[in-house]
Amino acid sequence: MFTSQLNPQQRADALSSLATEEFDILIIGGGVNGVGAALDAVTRGLKVALVESQDFAAGTSSRSSKLIHGGLRYLEQYDFKLVREALRERELMVSTQCPHLVKPVSFLYPLTEKVKERTYVGAGLALYDALRGMKRALPSHKHLTGKTIAAISPSLRQDIITGAIRYFDAQVDDARHTMMIARTAARHGAVMATGVRVDDLIRNGKKVIGVVATDTTTNKKIKISAKSTIMCAGVWSDELHAQFGLTPGYTVAMSKGVHIVLPGDAIKSKDGIILKTPVSVLFLIPWADQWIVGTTDTPYDGDRTKPLATQEDVQYILDQANRVLDPQIKAEDIVGVFAGLRPLVANKTGSATTKLSREHTVDRPAPGFVSLAGGKYTTYRVMAKDAVDLAVLDLRRLVSDSVTDKLPLIGADGYFALVQQSEKIAEKYSVPEATITHLLNRYGSLIEEILGIIDADGSMSERLIPDLPYIKAEILHAVTHEGALSVEDVLLRRTRISFEDFYSGSEVAAEVADIIGAELGWGTKERSASVKSFLAVIDKEEEALLELVNS
Numbered sequence: 001m002f003t004s005q006l007n008p009q010q011r012a013d014a015l016s017s018l019a020t021e022e023f024d025i026l027i028i029g030g031g032v033n034g035v036g037a038a039l040d041a042v043t044r045g046l047k048v049a050l051v052e053s054q055d056f057a058a059g060t061s062s063r064s065s066k067l068i069h070g071g072l073r074y075l076e077q078y079d080f081k082l083v084r085e086a087l088r089e090r091e092l093m094v095s096t097q098c099p100h101l102v103k104p105v106s107f108l109y110p111l112t113e114k115v116k117e118r119t120y121v122g123a124g125l126a127l128y129d130a131l132r133g134m135k136r137a138l139p140s141h142k143h144l145t146g147k148t149i150a151a152i153s154p155s156l157r158q159d160i161i162t163g164a165i166r167y168f169d170a171q172v173d174d175a176r177h178t179m180m181i182a183r184t185a186a187r188h189g190a191v192m193a194t195g196v197r198v199d200d201l202i203r204n205g206k207k208v209i210g211v212v213a214t215d216t217t218t219n220k221k222i223k224i225s226a227k228s229t230i231m232c233a234g235v236w237s238d239e240l241h242a243q244f245g246l247t248p249g250y251t252v253a254m255s256k257g258v259h260i261v262l263p264g265d266a267i268k269s270k271d272g273i274i275l276k277t278p279v280s281v282l283f284l285i286p287w288a289d290q291w292i293v294g295t296t297d298t299p300y301d302g303d304r305t306k307p308l309a310t311q312e313d314v315q316y317i318l319d320q321a322n323r324v325l326d327p328q329i330k331a332e333d334i335v336g337v338f339a340g341l342r343p344l345v346a347n348k349t350g351s352a353t354t355k356l357s358r359e360h361t362v363d364r365p366a367p368g369f370v371s372l373a374g375g376k377y378t379t380y381r382v383m384a385k386d387a388v389d390l391a392v393l394d395l396r397r398l399v400s401d402s403v404t405d406k407l408p409l410i411g412a413d414g415y416f417a418l419v420q421q422s423e424k425i426a427e428k429y430s431v432p433e434a435t436i437t438h439l440l441n442r443y444g445s446l447i448e449e450i451l452g453i454i455d456a457d458g459s460m461s462e463r464l465i466p467d468l469p470y471i472k473a474e475i476l477h478a479v480t481h482e483g484a485l486s487v488e489d490v491l492l493r494r495t496r497i498s499f500e501d502f503y504s505g506s507e508v509a510a511e512v513a514d515i516i517g518a519e520l521g522w523g524t525k526e527r528s529a530s531v532k533s534f535l536a537v538i539d540k541e542e543e544a545l546l547e548l549v550n551s
């Protein structure tokens with residue numbers, strides 16, 4: 001009945017629906033919370049639309065540590081409810097909701113002292129395991145001796161590490177996961193449009209009855225009617241509340257978090273590593289054949305759209321990681337850097353409208369308008385449900401409960417069976433089995449969409465860059481099925497080429513523009529404009545990175 005495909009024709013249809021129909025719920029913002037709210041609302045049987053000013057996950061939701069976790073550090077703050085909730089979501093995602101996207105990852109917690117530290121950390125990890133309840137998709141923690149660690153993680157300094165405890169969490173390509181939730185919402189009938197910025201609210205008396213928006217590709221204004229609007233604007237929340245003349249019960253401060261990306265051989269370890277730092281924790285996370293290391297936590301008040309890493313950020317990460325590493329990691333090893341902004345919610349005292357939990361806030365600063373901010377990526381589904389529960393009060397009718405805990409994302413269906421058939425599929429399409437594995441871990445059973453492209457043109461099974469697993473069919477597919485509208489969308493978010501191989505990203509930008517240009521109806525002018533705009537983003541980051549390496 002509905003299609004999950006997001007492409008130029010679907011976007012044109014969405015723009016026309018936005019201008020002519022009335023929606024039960026309109027969502028502002030296509031980060032994980034916004035797309036989660038769209039999926040939650042549409043699967044309750046409501047008429048739903050979502051508008052995103054840039055691209056899906058263009059804000060914080062493409063720049064996280066990419067961990068689906070309970071958050072070990074919250075145990076130290078005795079926030080058991082929060083940890084239990086996040087662990088429940090983790091188990092759900094790994095087992096049924098999106099096992100094609102969310103994968104278990106093991107971490108070592110290195111110990112430098114033999115008895116006291118092991119007892120303390122061991123008790124914490126036993127509690128972490130216990131809090132996930134009876135349904136257990138991941139193995140329990142395990143104590144390891146110094147000798148075993150030398151074999152698992154030769155890069156850990158043998159002179160100071162006396163032992164370690166191994167525990168499990170999970171990881172995800174956040175931008176891909178967010179886009180897959182968006183596709184799932186579209187599959188159930190939600191009208192989804194990127195490149196649509198909300199500028200103002202439409203009111204009838206005090207009640208918000210819609211928004212005035214701009215199609216950023218044409219600068220055309222659109223009036224969108226909705227009985228209830230939910231804003232999921234992350235670090236843009238304060239700015240938009242002020243622009244809309246709303247006084248919410250909370251404010252959102254920004255904190256910058258930076259990660260560096262290193263080649264696989266920079267750290268010799270079969271497991272990830274978590275380190276306690278003076279202010280928080282540092283993760284050394286395996287990312288396919290590479291490592292992501294971070295993060296920092298510093299107050300920020302600059303440009304929300306493109307936060308950049310500074311030399312101090314990177315030096316802090318190197319210093320903290322090098323406390324336990326031998327050989328040490330160096331600035332010149334770095335192949336990529338990315339920075340994200342945490343939306344940190346602070347409650348305004350005396351506000352009666354705010355329902356604040358320690359991590360996220362759902363507020364209703366005006367009739368017909370709900371806003372949601374804060375929280376973690378891992379618990380997006382719970383936050384989305386909370387926001388929709390509040391927004392439906394404005395519909396003044398009985399609305400069904402959320403069903404997203406029982407709803408697999410698209411691509412999950414049949415994934416485990418396809419994994420067992422990967423050799424056969426590789427043979428049929430004459431591609432290496434490693435390519436099929438790569439595709440299954442990014443598309444699940446939607447792999448057939450990619451294989452269809454290869455069937456039509458065998459050359460689309462070639463890699464775009466020899467050292468990275470992405471094939472040309474994925475670049476085209478990003479536009480025909482995943483809503484990409486620019487070179488930047490493809491290289492920054494549908495694939496992660498721009499941080500996995502910083503320098504090659506700019507080398508293939510023109511080829512990417514050629515592959516996607518035909519689908520997007522581009523001539524030479526539009527192709528070079530999209531390349532130029534991507535290079536402008538990359539050049540700034542490259543400049544910052546080169547400054548670090550050469551300093």
Ligand SMILES: Cc1cc2nc3c(=O)[nH]c(=O)nc-3n(C[C@H](O)[C@H](O)[C@H](O)COP(=O)(O)OP(=O)(O)OC[C@H]3O[C@@H](n4cnc5c(N)ncnc54)[C@H](O)[C@@H]3O)c2cc1C
Pocket residue numbers: 028029030031032033034051052053054055056057058059060061062063064065066067068069196197198199232233234235236240255256257258295339340341342343373374375376377378379
């Ligand atoms: C460094 C870092 C590491 C993190 N690591 C983890 C982790 O490992 N695990 C975890 O669980 N969580 C993690 N988090 C937290 C997590 O990433 C965030 O909580 C989550 O991504 C926030 O999603 P969001 O949808 O609220 O915001 P965003 O993803 O920022 O989405 C807001 C969207 O609103 C859009 N928007 C803004 N203005 C308008 C407008 N006028 N009209 C239309 N759209 C608009 C923006 O373009 C943006 O796409 C991390 C965060 C950071 C910064």
